[in-house]
Amino acid sequence: xxxxxxxxxxxxxxxxxxxxxxxxxxxxxxxxxxxxxxxxxxxxxxxxxxxxxxxxxxxxxxxxxxxxxxxxxxxxxxxxxxxxxxxxxxxxxxxxxxxxxxxxxxxxxxxxxxxxxxxxxxxxxxxxxxxxxxxxxxxxxxxxxxxxxxxxxxxxxxxxxxxxxxxxxxxxxxxxxxxxxxx
Amino acid sequence: xxxxxxxxxxxxxxxxxxxxxxxxxxxxxxxxxxxxxxxxxxxxxxxxxxxxxxxxxxxxxxxxxxxxxxxxxxxxxxxxxxxxxxxxxxxxxxxxxxxxxxxxxxxxxxxxxxxxxxxxxxxxxxxxxxxxxxxxxxxxxxxxxxxxxxxxxxxxxxxxxxxxxxxxxxxxxxxxxxxxxxxxxxxxxxxxxxxxxxxxxxxxxxxxxxxxxxxxxxxxxxxxxxxxxxxxxxxxxxxxxxxxxxxxxxxxxxxxxxxxxxxxxxxxxxxxxxxxxxxxxxxxxxxxxxxxxxxxxxxxxxxxxxxxxxxxxxxxxxxxxxxxxxxxxxxxxxxxxxxxxxxxxxxxxxxxxxxxxxxxxxxxxxxxxxxxxxxxxxxxxxxxxxxxxxxxxxxxxxxxxxxxxxxxxxxxxxxxxxxxxxxxxxxxxxxxxxxxxxx
Numbered sequence: 323x324x325x326x327x328x329x330x331x332x333x334x335x336x337x338x339x340x341x342x343x344x345x346x347x348x349x350x351x352x353x354x355x356x357x358x359x360x361x362x363x364x365x366x367x368x369x370x371x372x373x374x375x376x377x378x379x380x381x382x383x384x385x386x387x388x389x390x391x392x393x394x395x396x397x398x399x400x401x402x403x404x405x406x407x408x409x410x411x412x413x414x415x416x417x418x419x420x421x422x423x424x425x426x427x428x429x430x431x432x433x434x435x436x437x438x439x440x441x442x443x444x445x446x447x448x449x450x451x452x453x454x455x456x457x458x459x460x461x462x463x464x465x466x467x468x469x470x471x472x473x474x475x476x477x478x479x480x481x482x483x484x485x486x487x488x489x490x491x492x493x494x495x496x497x498x499x500x501x502x503x504x505x
Numbered sequence: 506x507x508x509x510x511x512x513x514x515x516x517x518x519x520x521x522x523x524x525x526x527x528x529x530x531x532x533x534x535x536x537x538x539x540x541x542x543x544x545x546x547x548x549x550x551x552x553x554x555x556x557x558x559x560x561x562x563x564x565x566x567x568x569x570x571x572x573x574x575x576x577x578x579x580x581x582x583x584x585x586x587x588x589x590x591x592x593x594x595x596x597x598x599x600x601x602x603x604x605x606x607x608x609x610x611x612x613x614x615x616x617x618x619x620x621x622x623x624x625x626x627x628x629x630x631x632x633x634x635x636x637x638x639x640x641x642x643x644x645x646x647x648x649x650x651x652x653x654x655x656x657x658x659x660x661x662x663x664x665x666x667x668x669x670x671x672x673x674x675x676x677x678x679x680x681x682x683x684x685x686x687x688x689x690x691x692x693x694x695x696x697x698x699x700x701x702x703x704x705x706x707x708x709x710x711x712x713x714x715x716x717x718x719x720x721x722x723x724x725x726x727x728x729x730x731x732x733x734x735x736x737x738x739x740x741x742x743x744x745x746x747x748x749x750x751x752x753x754x755x756x757x758x759x760x761x762x763x764x765x766x767x768x769x770x771x772x773x774x775x776x777x778x779x780x781x782x783x784x785x786x787x788x789x790x791x792x793x794x795x796x797x798x799x800x801x802x803x804x805x806x807x808x809x810x811x812x813x814x815x816x817x818x819x820x821x822x823x824x825x826x827x828x829x830x831x832x833x834x835x836x837x838x839x840x841x842x843x844x845x846x847x848x849x850x851x852x853x854x855x856x857x858x859x860x861x862x863x864x865x866x867x868x869x870x871x872x873x874x875x876x877x878x879x880x881x882x883x884x885x886x887x888x889x890x891x892x893x894x895x896x897x898x899x900x901x902x903x904x905x906x907x908x909x910x911x912x913x914x915x916x917x918x919x920x921x922x923x924x925x926x927x928x929x930x931x932x933x934x935x936x937x938x939x940x941x942x943x944x
Contacts, residue, residue: 359638359877385765389878389889389906398895401874415891417878417906421765421779424786428878449768452914460602475598475943485603 342382342427350374354406363428365407371414371431372441372467378418379446384427387447388417392433392457396487403432411435412463416443416450433463442468460485560588567596571674571929574939576913580920580928587928590920592913597943605903609869610636613903614706617890620905621941622703623666624659626652627883628905628941629708634789635879635890636710639872642844645836648712653790654828655698655708656881657821658725661732662691663884664814664821667936668739671811674933675752680742687735694728697721711845712838722829729822736818744812753808757919757931760805767918768911771886772813773935777805783882795827807934814936817884843870869898885909885936907941 340362343355352367353374366374378384393413395401403409410432417428433440442465444451454465455474462483465471473480482489566577575596581589605616617632618625630652637644644652669684692702698718699707707714743749759769761777774781780801784792800816802809838845846865847858872894880889886908893902912935919931 359641359875361878363876386770387768388880388887389891389904391891391902391904391906393893393902395901398901401895415876417889417891419887421781421786426878447768448766449911449914452768452910456910473595475595477595484600 340427342378342425345382346374346377349377352406354404356404358428361426361428363430365404365430365432368431368433368440371429372443372446374429375416375418375443375446378427378429382420383422384418384420386419386421387443387450388419388426390414390416390443390450390453390457392461392463394461394485394487396435407432412438412461414440414457414463438462439464439466441466442471444468459483462486559583565925565928567593572932573670573937576932576937576939576942578916578920578928578932580925582925585924587920587923587925590916590928592916594910594913594939594942597939599944601944602902602904605900607899609898610710610872610900611865611869611898613900614709615704617903617905618704618706619940620907620944621883621885621888621909621938623663623938624656624884625704625706626656626659626708627881627888629706630656631879631881631883631888631890631905632892632903633708633710634881635877635892636872638877638879639875639892639894640710640844640870641873642711642839642841644712644839646833647835647837648839649790650828650832651713651717651837652708653792653795654717654825654832655695655713656790657824657828658691658695660884661818661821661825662688662695664818665691665732665735667814667884668811671814671930671933671936672743674929675749677743677746677749680739683735683738683742687732690728690731694724697724709838711841712836714838716837717832725825725829729825732818733822736815739815744815750808752927752930753811753934754806755804756807756923756927757934758804758806759915759919763918764805764915767915769886769915770908770911771882771884772810772817773805773886773912773915775799775801775813776809778803783880783887787880789881794831795824797821797823807930810934810936814884871896871898872900880906883908885938885941886912888941905941905944907938907944909935909937909939909941910944913937913942 340355343362343364346364347353347355350366350370350373353370354365356363392415395409395411395413399411401409412433412435414431414433415428417426419426431440440463442454444454445467452474454468455471457463458465458471459473459475460483476484561582563580563582564577565580566572567575572578577593577596579591579593580587601616601620605613608616613632614629617628620628665684665688669681669688672680672684695705696702698721699705759777761779764774764777778801780799782799785799797820800813800820802813842861846862851858852862874894874896876893878889878891880887887906888908889906891904892900895901916931916935920928923931
């Protein structure tokens with residue numbers, strides 16, 4: 323019975339075959355490039371976040387920021403990221419698309435729980451404005467340099483950040499009656 | 506489009522080359538459109554900005570009928586002219602991404618299908634592709650083609666509804682009735698296949714939920730005929746219509762650079778003359794096996810976006826016809842019992858099947874540790890799904906990149922300088938689905 327739902331897959335070998343990823347690693351100390359299921363991913367230090375993004379936009383012709391999001395790793399805090407990267411509670415993840423080169427790249431930065439801040443990339447890609455506000459709203463990560471960092475999905479006076487793993491579900495009492503019990 | 510090979514001068518940038526590549530076999534909808542009649546250009550900076558007491562801030566929405574749900578737009582007006590517009594969203598936020606963390610991957614489809622409720626299968630598809638990438642499974646040929654067929658059906662339905670609501674917003678009320686009419690026929694077909702008109706949860710991890718029913722080919726051909734007839738009617742009604750052009754040509758223009766910078770994808774990006782379609786540029790499913798054109802415009806205005814969506818219906822018709830002809834036989838889902846539940850009949854006779862069934866629907870299947878971002882061209886643009894798995898049957902994080910969420914930002918670039926009535930046309934031409942914007 324134990325193996326009924328078990329699917330074992332070998333861990334992906336870490337190869338740096340991607341020229342852009344390699345260029346980023348060479349240029350920015352502390353960044354590590356990995357291959358995640360065929361997708362090019364670079365773990366960059368938090369301090370270099372904005373610089374790497376600016377580099378991608380200006381030098382490597384990444385024309386569009388497809389997506390910015392973040393992950394709360396409270397439940398799997400003991401995870402292994404890659405050699406050379408210290409896992410923190412939050413991960414800010416951004417996907418970029420280069421139309422002229424027709425390729426994608428993903429940047430990931432580790433953000434510690436006691437200082438959840440990172441540089442905003444909205445000055446580089448204005449399209450990151452909404453998603454960064456969403457990350458701030460739902461996960462409480464502050465983007466320094468964002469022109470309008472306000473809540474976007476939750477009400478303005480909301481307390482807490484709902485996508486955090488320690489945000490309590492059903493905090494607001496709902497007017498359902500209690501189960502009357504067996505008759 | 507010229508595809509000559511001697512064109513290699515030094516000034517040719519890679520973007521140009523790509524444009525030529527992707528536009529091979531594409532159709533330019535309007536090549537020689539006259540300059541926008543009566544286009545208004547307003548550039549306000551510093552001193553020329555009117556005093557605060559001369560401008561007025563009004564809120565349009567969230568209950569305004571032309572905001573397609575619960576979009577609220579704050580507009581600063583100078584007389585009748587909009588100086589600035591800021592979309593305010595969140596009125597339909599239902600915490601679906603949080604919900605996804607409580608649901609197993611088996612249940613996840615039910616959740617994501619409700620995001621973009623006009624093309625639910627795109628959501629299911631992008632979610633399934635992401636989970637399949639993590640699992641490392643390959644779906645059978647028939648499932649691939651059936652998925653493509655279903656997604657194109659919904660692209661048709663979604664664009665037909667756009668024609669209806671766009672007509673309604675601009676005042677062509679007969680268009681509204683026509684659009685709903687044809688869409689209903691498509692939805693009837695979808696219902697006969699999946700059992701539901703919307704929120705189908707039919708594309709699942711490992712394939713599709715059930716095989717295509719008997720006689721689906723003939724039913725589809727009948728519907729396609731109706732749709733083609735409908736589109737030719739809309740063409741007659743609107744494309745050359747001077748009143749329609751008055752309301753849409755030159756309204757809400759946006760340039761390619763602005764669209765790219767603001768993260769806009771889909772018909773909005775294509776309307777600016779940038780023929781970017783993920784189905785062509787980064788083919789998934791079997792899109793590289795079928796013939797179809799990418800529709801793109803040249804002026805980036807409401808009229809172009811209308812035309813693109815109108816003619817994309819016909820491109821979908823093309824693809825669906827090829828799907829009918831070339832639909833392969835065989836399994837419609839992966840025959841891996843760890844992912845796909847056993848057939849109902851097997852449960853009565855096999856203990857193994859019973860256990861598999863029970864485990865799948867209580868605990869779900871475990872997905873290896875990893876993270877992935879999958880993308881699909883939905884009717885509204887690039888829909889992406891970012892999943893992080895920690896090896897349990899529930900994702901650590903499931904994030905959907907809703908195209909409407911990003912497209913809505915481009916409104917700030919389109920609206921300034923136009924009239925309030927044009928703002929309605931512009932919101933309509935963005936075709937935002939608030940369920941997907943707010944999730």
